[in-house]
Amino acid sequence: MFPFSKNNPAEPTTDAAAAPAKTQEAHPLDKMTHGAFSAQTSGERMACIRDWLASGPTPEQLQQVFKELSGKDKGAAKLLREKLDEIKRSKTQATIALEWADKAQALLAASKLNLADALAWQRDAAKAGAPLSKEPLAGLKAQLVERVRAIEDLQHRVQVQREAAVLVAQRIEVLSTKPWQDAQAAQAGLSVDVSNWQAEATALANDANWPSVDAKFVPQLQASQAQLGLVWEAFQAALSATVLAAEDASAPLPNVPVWADELRVLRGIPLEPVVKAPKAPVDPEIKAKATSAVADALTKLEQEVAEGHGKASAGAANALRNALKEFGRLIDDKLENQARSALAAAGELEGWQRWRADQLREELVSKAEGLLKRPEGQAIGGRKMQESLRSLREQWKLTDQGGVPNHGLWKRFDDACNEAHKVVEVWLEKLKAETAEHRAQRLALIAEVKAWAEANRTALDDDWKGFNRVLHQFGDRWRESGHVGEKMYAELNTLWKAAIDEAAAPLEALQKVSLAARHAMIDEAKQLGAQEVLRIDAVKALQQRWQAEAHRVPMDRRHEQKLWDAFRKPIDEAFNRKTAEREKAQNALSERDRIVLDASKALQAANASGDAQAIKTAMAALDAALRGQAQAQAAVAAAAQTSDEKSAQAQTQQGQDAPDTAADAAAPNDDAPTEPSAEAAPEVAKPVVRKPVVAMRGDDRPGMKKEAPALPTRGGKFGDRKDSGRPGGRDGGRDARPGARGDDRGGFRDARSERAPVGDRFDAPRLGDAAFRAQRDAFEQAQQALRKLAAQAHGEALTNLLTAWEKRDAELVPSVQELGSRVAPAVRAAWSKAVTQAPAGDASTALLRLEMAAEVPTPAEHISDRRMLQLQLLTKRNDPAPVQTWGQDAAVVLGGGFDAAAARRLQNVLKVLLKP
Known part of the structure; x- marks a missing residue:
């Protein structure tokens, strides 16, 4: 806002101060400028000035109003200054146009026109700034061009x-x-x-x-x-x-x-032999030089004649004639005869060239006349017509250079081109009108940007993203404002850049401040990353500050990405350094990691073999390694071996310290008397270790040991806490037991640990990263391999079943194990019996029931039958559903005759019903 009064309009004023404002006289120029001097805001004042400029004021009035407004409202004064500059340029251009028009008329009036002066006139006039696109210079320029x-x-x-x-x-x-x-x-x-x-x-x-x-x-x-x-x-x-x-x-x-x-x-007169006068002896060096010159000219002419170049052959023939005139008396007769024959052939070629040139001219005339004889839907546009005419005229010039001109064909060709050029003239007029419209549109957009920049010196509600969005929208509108000429675009682009730079000035100033702040944060990030102990809280706070600054002030995407990369780099390096140190500490694999890695490799090898039993065995081995059973068994075996060694060593030591009499009494001796010796040591009884009896309820679940106590359940009387007896409740958290859900690398999760016997559990340490990833990948690939093998087996079983149906051979029916768990032995027996019997009955209803049970689509020709069967089944409430009788329905189909279409339908159904 640019108020004329020194008082702020937002502040309350007293009645005494307000009274003079009401009686203040209007400015003398206010009425002439449509109220520009009495307007309260700059935007209203600029609107009034635009309306006044549209009425066409005189230059004196413009100068007077500009003088009054230049010190009060620079935005409104800028409009007046631009108008005055435009008038000044118009006067200057008018003077220049008059001067260069006189020069052009002098050139045209001269009887002898110098081409250099005529061509230089247009160049010098353009350099001087003369408006060549306006009359009278446009007409004079056209006359000079036509004269040239x-x-x-x-x-x-x-x-x-x-x-x-x-x-x-x-x-x-x-x-x-x-x-x-x-x-x-x-x-x-x-x-x-x-x-x-x-x-x-x-x-x-x-x-x-x-x-x-x-x-x-x-x-x-x-x-x-x-x-x-x-x-x-x-x-x-x-x-x-x-x-x-x-x-x-x-x-x-x-x-x-x-x-x-x-x-x-x-x-009848006999011909006298031509006796040539003997040539005077010539210096061999001069003769060789002459022979070489004539031979070169002859070779060139023969080459041009062989290639059919009419114009080039004419030049080569002239060169050979000149060589013969100069060196004819110095060369031998053989070379001279060859030269004469070549000249004769060149003359014939030139005659043929003229005939060929006329043929080419006729083709060009046909093309020129055919430009306007195209069908309605294949008419040529203005630009393409202009290019076609230019190409045809260039081809005509090339044809004229190769032979004698044909004025009759040229007249037809020129008339056809002039007639077709009318389309180009219409297109040029349309293009000129569109260019004027696009220029006006761009000028209006520039004025709108200037008005918006004047009214928005700062972002509304500190929304700089919205401010930047509006600028981008202006840029999109500028790019979509239509095509103008290069010279006009250069002129308008200068105005556009000035307007958009002025509009973007507040955002650019804020971006400079934001850029300094971001560089400061980058330096702070470098200091944090250089510290020995990385402060995570400080890093998070710094990142939050960066994000807040990035959300507040928008910047160019590429520049912002570079700044973000520079900010993130020291922090990433610090984290990478910390990770490297951690991995360095974990590089030395533990015994358990080594065992898990070996088991994972064995499972990978089993996956590659394609043997399902080997894969399951390897999975079980890896499962045992993950639970720590292998380590526990190895530890128990080592402890037992150590205990046996210690016991043997103690017994050996005790045997060495005992008296010989006891050893002799214990050992049999044939020489000793038969009655027992009084000195024999009495037999030492082994102490009986009594285990404490603990009352427990045996766990009779499958896979559990009955002597082990059952795991706590969720049961209890009403009112007990549901989380008191389960891990993870208040009595014990999830981390209170090994293999809890929170331990992501300690082996299997809760369900897998609870399925294992209690005595097989082992409190295993955390796995290393390499071992954890190896066992995870091995298990995933093993499960995928098992699924693939199961699908293959499923497909082979279906193929064998259909083959048994086709050949009526019960021995080809797959076994119960091959068919899967969904097929009972009785169903398999019914299928074998159906295959062995002779084909009988209609299996269409059974096929429909099977497709309903498997929920697979029915062929289009049987959809009506399926709908009718569904309606019938709705009336039979007590009958079993197709899902319950699909085995018997399959037996009915197999008992019927084999049909390729029915086999495909049965195969699609059994793929779903037999899927494990």
Whole structure:
């Protein structure tokens, strides 16, 4: 808020102070600005200023209001300043546009346009900040571009005409090496081509843009025109003389050697052998150099002709001709003849190239005309149409570079492209409208962000997460505001960054404070982690402080994760150090751990063998090792062995100390008299140890010793405490007995310990981590292996049963043990009897009852029968349910005929009913 009065609106004011406020005069500009000066809050004032700006005030009014508001409300003044800057930029751009428009008009008015100046105009105007997208610069720019394109096209046509003149001259030269009748037949076509070439050259010279063509192209066209004229005139004169000499034997022979020889033969004059004047001796080094130059040019021409490159072959042919002109007198006849043959082949290829170029042009014309002849659902969009037209025009230029141009096809092609370009123009107009809409949308979003930033200098109710969420929502809306051009986006993005930075300034300031606090907590965590004794309470308190700070101040996720990793690292290292010390102390396995590990390994080996009996035996051994029975038995055996050794040692010592007479009296002696000796020692009677009689009730539960007292039960008379007689009550806690539930590594839990005999219990110490994990994994894998073996046995039993049904062989029916505990011997006997009997009866009802008992789905074709059977069973209340008679129903099915579909249904049912 930016109140104009010095008094706080929240504080109560006296009547004396309030009275002048009511009679205060309104500001002179308040009415003009729609109440901006009388508004109470900054948001209302900015809304009034926006409404006033929409009415289109003059620059003088804007300056006056800005001067009044600049010292009172910076937010509202900022809107005015932006408007004034926009007006200033518009005036500046108008001046620049006028200046560059004069330069463009001067360029267009000149009779000779310099391409460099025309191309530099657009570049320099853009650098100067001229609005090239607005009129009149947009139209002038289009005119310059069109003028430059016409001049470049004219220069290109000059080059094409030059190449065409060379090709026509080569065709005439090739005809001079063929019979004169062929030359006479080709004269009409050549005459048309020469006339067309002359007309095209005259049109080029008469073009309005001809003065603007580069100076090098004018003499090239004139030289080509003069050369072609001379060649054509010489050809016509030689052909006319040849025709006259063929009709009149007295007429002189033409100057063309081939035609003159033909006429000599026709007249019966023998041909004189051509005697070439002997060549003057040439320096071998110079001759080798000349031969090498001609051979290189000949090789290049032959390569281009073999690959079919028309334009490249023309250049290679010219190079070979120049080489022959320079070194023809220095090379031998064989190389010269090869060069002449290669030039003739190149001339034929150039003629073929022109035919092929016309074919390619016709294809391009068909493609251009087909752009608008597509079906309704396959019309091409604006962007794709633009790309297609650009591609077609590029292909046309490439085709023109390889042969003589065809103006008729070019006219058709250009008209088709111009017609198709109307679609591009419509698309461009639509794109322009969308761009303007997206620009307005982005500007509105920027204004909304500025207004929100002005009204939210701090988070509401200290909810900085909500503050950050709103900023992210603004960012999402900016990204979804539609496409604009790169230049426009760069301009708008600058405004957007300024607005969003201003809106995020309070949060960024708070984040800096929070960052300092978190770095302090990281240092504190390092100090706690470096202490020898880790204080858990201090660590928990520090973590709670960190979590509170993280919940209060949001930060970038990646930065926050890095800070959290740095905070957690010293504490984790301290805990890891403590764990390592503990594990180091536990690395030395106790005797019990070693026995448990050995038993676990044995159980793992049994699991791998796949033998159920071996697995159960190994499980029992591991169970005994966990309860400590193995250690107890080993201790008892060791104690008994020690006791026997001590007793034997005592008896030996006593025998050594006794008198010899007693030993002699005790031992038999044949030489002694038959009557007893008076000195014989009397026999010592063994003392009888009487055990105290303890009254107890024998425990007659299965697996318990009857002489052991029964464990306390939950019984008792009414009113007794339920927890007085059970472990874990008030009389004794859960930890008062070995193997309690809280001891997670002392072996089996309560139920497993109570199932064992009382005399077999052993107060075992806590297992080490390795032994505990080993026995746990071994038991889990053993149980999984047993389940897998049981499932396999179950499947084999079902397969054997169905095979016995199919083959009617009772010997194949599995035994009771194989079928499982759910099948009684009587049921198995009934199944065997049913299999041996001849098929009889309908088993469809029995199958339905079996599927109802097993609760498995019935095939679609039998669903109605199953529903009918269910309705019938509802009326028979006293009859046994299908669950009770499934054994008899299975016997009925087995007594019927074997059917593959019924076998599958029976198998699905028995999978459930025989499952152990």
